[in-house]
Amino acid sequence: MHGPLLPVLLLLILPGLFFAARLGLLRRPAARAGALALAACALVVSLPREGLDFVYLKRMNLFLAAAAIVLVVLRHYGGGLALSPGRYLVALATLAAASLTVYLNFFSFHGERTWVHLHDVAHYYLGSKYFDELGYENLYTAMLRAEAELYAGRYSTTEARDLLTNDLAPIHLLLVRSNEVKAAFTPQRWEDWKRDVALFREWLGPQFGKVYADHGFNPTPLWPLLGGRLARLVPAGSRTGVLLLTLLDPLLLLAAFAAVVWAFGWPAALLGVIEFCLVFGASFGWAGGAFLRYVWFTAMVAAVCLLQRGRFAAAGALMAVAAVLRVFPAFFAIPLLLQALSSLWRERRLPREHARFFAALGATGLVLVLATGAQARGFGAWGEFRRNMSKHMDTISPNVVGLTPALAYHETPPLLTLEEMREEQQQRARVNHIQLATLFVATLLAVALLARGLPLAEATLLAVPLLLTGLNLASYYYVFLVLMAVVWWDRAWRLTALFGLELVTHALLLFEDREHIIYMYRSLMLLFVLLAIYLDPLRDALRDLRGRLTARTG
Numbered sequence: 001m002h003g004p005l006l007p008v009l010l011l012l013i014l015p016g017l018f019f020a021a022r023l024g025l026l027r028r029p030a031a032r033a034g035a036l037a038l039a040a041c042a043l044v045v046s047l048p049r050e051g052l053d054f055v056y057l058k059r060m061n062l063f064l065a066a067a068a069i070v071l072v073v074l075r076h077y078g079g080g081l082a083l084s085p086g087r088y089l090v091a092l093a094t095l096a097a098a099s100l101t102v103y104l105n106f107f108s109f110h111g112e113r114t115w116v117h118l119h120d121v122a123h124y125y126l127g128s129k130y131f132d133e134l135g136y137e138n139l140y141t142a143m144l145r146a147e148a149e150l151y152a153g154r155y156s157t158t159e160a161r162d163l164l165t166n167d168l169a170p171i172h173l174l175l176v177r178s179n180e181v182k183a184a185f186t187p188q189r190w191e192d193w194k195r196d197v198a199l200f201r202e203w204l205g206p207q208f209g210k211v212y213a214d215h216g217f218n219p220t221p222l223w224p225l226l227g228g229r230l231a232r233l234v235p236a237g238s239r240t241g242v243l244l245l246t247l248l249d250p251l252l253l254l255a256a257f258a259a260v261v262w263a264f265g266w267p268a269a270l271l272g273v274i275e276f277c278l279v280f281g282a283s284f285g286w287a288g289g290a291f292l293r294y295v296w297f298t299a300m301v302a303a304v305c306l307l308q309r310g311r312f313a314a315a316g317a318l319m320a321v322a323a324v325l326r327v328f329p330a331f332f333a334i335p336l337l338l339q340a341l342s343s344l345w346r347e348r349r350l351p352r353e354h355a356r357f358f359a360a361l362g363a364t365g366l367v368l369v370l371a372t373g374a375q376a377r378g379f380g381a382w383g384e385f386r387r388n389m390s391k392h393m394d395t396i397s398p399n400v401v402g403l404t405p406a407l408a409y410h411e412t413p414p415l416l417t418l419e420e421m422r423e424e425q426q427q428r429a430r431v432n433h434i435q436l437a438t439l440f441v442a443t444l445l446a447v448a449l450l451a452r453g454l455p456l457a458e459a460t461l462l463a464v465p466l467l468l469t470g471l472n473l474a475s476y477y478y479v480f481l482v483l484m485a486v487v488w489w490d491r492a493w494r495l496t497a498l499f500g501l502e503l504v505t506h507a508l509l510l511f512e513d514r515e516h517i518i519y520m521y522r523s524l525m526l527l528f529v530l531l532a533i534y535l536d537p538l539r540d541a542l543r544d545l546r547g548r549l550t551a552r553t554g
Contacts, residue, residue, distance in 0.1 A: 005106070008046040013039045054285070058509050060102045065278050065503035067095055068271075069496050076492035092270035099277035103284050110289060116246050117289040119211055122200045124291040125242060127217025129231035130193055131224035132376035133184040136388040137163045139216050144171055145178035146197040156201060160212035166391040167418065168213065195237035203239065218392055221372040221381035222324045227292050228375075245291045252294045256301040260486050263305035268489035272301075275485035275498065280505040280522060281399055281475025296322040297479060300329050304483055308457040312353045315456075316360030323361075324368040328471055329480075333361060334444075335451040335462040342452055353456060393472075394425045398516035402472030403439065403527065404432045406520045436470065443469045449541035450534060458487050465530045468523065475519060497529045 017026075017035060026032045074081055075088045083091060101107070109115045127139055134142055140160045147155050155171060162169040182190060201208045230248075234241030253276075260269040276282075287293045299322040306315035322329035340354035373379045408431040416424065447462045454462075461484055467473065481498065488494040505522045512518055 004046040005043070008042055013042055055509070057102060057105060057283070058506050061278050061280075062503060062506040064095065064099050064102060064274070065499050065506060067098075068274050068278070068499040069503065071095065072492050072495045072499070089266060089270070092267060092274070096270045096273040096277075099274045103277035104288070105284060109284065115289045116203075116243055117287070118200065118204050119207070119214070120287070120290045120293070121242060121246060122204070122211050123214065123217050124219075124223075124227060124293075125231050125234075125245065126193075126196060126200070128224040128228035128291075129196070129234075130185075130189070131217070131221075131228050131381075133189065133193075134181070134217075135377060135381070136217060136384050138181045138184075139163065140212050141174045141178050141181045142193065143197050143212070144175055145182055146194045147201070148175065148178075150194055150198055151201075155209075156206075157209035157212045161215065163216045163388075166215065166395060171212075192236035199237045199239065199242070215392055215395060216388070218388060220325060220327065220385055221375065221377070222368055223292075225372055225375060226295070226325075230292075242291075246289050248292055249288075249290060249294045252292075252298040256294075256298040259302045259305040263308040264486055264489055268486045271489050271495065272482045272486040275502070276479060276482045278499070278502040278506075279479050279481055280502055281401070281519065282477075282479040286476040287479075296326040296329055297482075299325070300332065300480060301483065301486070303332075304457050304460055304487065307357075307460065308455075308487075310353070312356040312456070313360040316357040316362075317364040320361045320364035320368065324365055326477075328467060328473060328477065331466050331470070332460045332463040332480075333358075334466060335447055335454075335459040336456060338448040339451045339454070339456075339459060342448070357456070394429070396421065396424060396428065397474065399475045399519055400472045401468070401475050401478050401519060401523050401526065403469055403523055404428055404435055404472050405516065406523050407431050407435060409520060432472075440466070440470045446534070446538055449545060450537055452541065461487055465534070468526060468530065475522075494533055497532060501525055501529050 017039065020026050020035060026035055071083070071088065071091050075083045105111070107113070110117060123139070126143070127134065130142070140163060144155065144160060158171060159168050160171050160174055161167070162174060185193060200211070204211070230245060234245065257269045257273060260272055299318045303315045303318040303322065306312070306318065319329065319333055323333070336354060336357060340350055340358065343349070343351050343354070369382075372381060375381060377384070405428070408428045412420075412424065443465050447466060451459045451462055464481070464484070484498050485495065488498070501522075504525060505518070508518055508521055512521075
């Protein structure tokens, strides 16, 4: 780590504040405010413009997670050292500000003050704006054809991912079918397409070729209906327009945490912000500065907040938005469905709150799916999405949180041949089928027992063990762990376990540099955390079930 930040902090600011306090210069509020303002200005001036290396940021996250644990322990178990509610709130706000600073890489964002996540935005902007012509399988083919026409065959890469098969292939194999891909465009739309491709090629420079190694545009057909409508407002080739699109996510996140303040209070919101900044694999480098990456997250957070405040229909509608956008958020409705079925079985009626929630969930989901039929690709886009996700889920990626990579783990060479890769995919598919038939079913039964009697907002958190045992999600989607920090804001032991998961995962980087191993460990540690949290409630639920069965048979 180079630059003036550490010297300014360790040799100027901290000693200066210490000696000023010892000499009695900070007794007056105005003096304290002035000293802190000067310290803040000194820190801002010394911030590294190019940002910090990934390694240093992760080490800082380790200390931030430890600080969160210390604050929670002092507030709830501190005894004579216990923090008052006011001091606890100030300490949380300070830690949240520090966490945001590190999350944003000391405001250098992606380095050199670059806000826009160009690699990610290239997929979501181009994929949604031209979804009617490209669908899910022709993005890279059309990009290569645009390069051929714009740059006289000077391509930025020699191979690209064939989205028909999801395999990397020489670019000439994609170019041979580029005529039919271009034919789907009108002349004006093709000229706009070329200007937009040129925008990203020039903006990314030598990094543009790496775009072709990714896995294409993968959200549901609802996403291009929303994002595409916005993207089409941006003139082709406009950097300013693309930048403005990437400023929507911060507004969404502000709305999400404002909803948390409304429903749960300031401590919950600050704890949620800290967890958001610390979630391993969901850093700013993954999803920051992107285009509408957090619509599903904001909808999910707002849905849980609405459940907490008793607005069941609105909660169901927003959860439907998240589910139709990303599918996996539908898992958060499963515990509530099990609650409803349990009540229906025992009391022969559906609770009013569940009826309103699921009526709104179903109606909103139906309307959103029907709305996707208005696009040029019609309802057939859902079939294309299903086929695309089938290929995508077979992809072996290192940054996955789920039990399948751990259960199927064995030593493999650093580089695999195409045949070895397919054998590995088949092996993981077999393990996944066994996992679903055993662990997922067992988890579903456990969730059915645990959900009984829980408030609806807290019951939604039981989706986390279902997702861990039922799906293998990219790590950045696990930002939904923020919901645990929010709902359990006053549960010291559970908060400690949650922040402890982040602390230990970041600490592993001190000893292990293989990415897939780190994520395998994280998946298993999350399993242990969930077992530690839910084991006693599950044991109590089993005792209660056994008692009721005994009484019934007796």
